[in-house]
Amino acid sequence: MKVTQLRSKDLNALLEQYHLSFSKKDSVQLQEGEHKLILVNKKPCFFYYGERVIPTVKFLLEQNVLDPITVDMGAVKFVVNGADIMRPGIVAIDPKIKKDGVISIIDVNNKKPLAVGIALYGAAEMEKMSSGKVIKNIHYFGDSIWKNDNQ
DSSP states (O other): OEEEEEOHHHHHHHTGGGTOOOOTTSOEEEEESSSEEEEETTEEEEEEETTEEEEOHHHHHHOOOSEEEEEOHHHHHHHTTTOOEEGGGEEEEOTTOOTTOEEEEEETTTOOEEEEEEESSOHHHHHHOOSSEEEEEEEETTSHHHHHHTO
């Protein structure tokens, strides 16, 4: 596994879209193994999905910086097993969601992030739909990125 030290200034440039910033005091590392992860103070906070830098579920549990989609409790077991999100399981859609945007999937009872996904449609289109896949699940509670978080 390759670990490279990064400057917080470089990380802040990558995270502009999330309106986050880290200070010079924060230790920032790029860990390249099975996944390409960015560790802040030794905690995996972001991962690369292609060229995009995306917050991990663990980071979102502390600070949810993504627009949320809320799913009913019946969908939870499928989401945490890696299933994409289907329209019937969704109970609330943040109106700011755009097509191809990165979003958090939260459950209706606990309002905690379960997964991170890519919106296949914008919020307005999703609202009009009654069936079909609307979100691609790219990282979820218990997957290999999550397990890497706990090392």
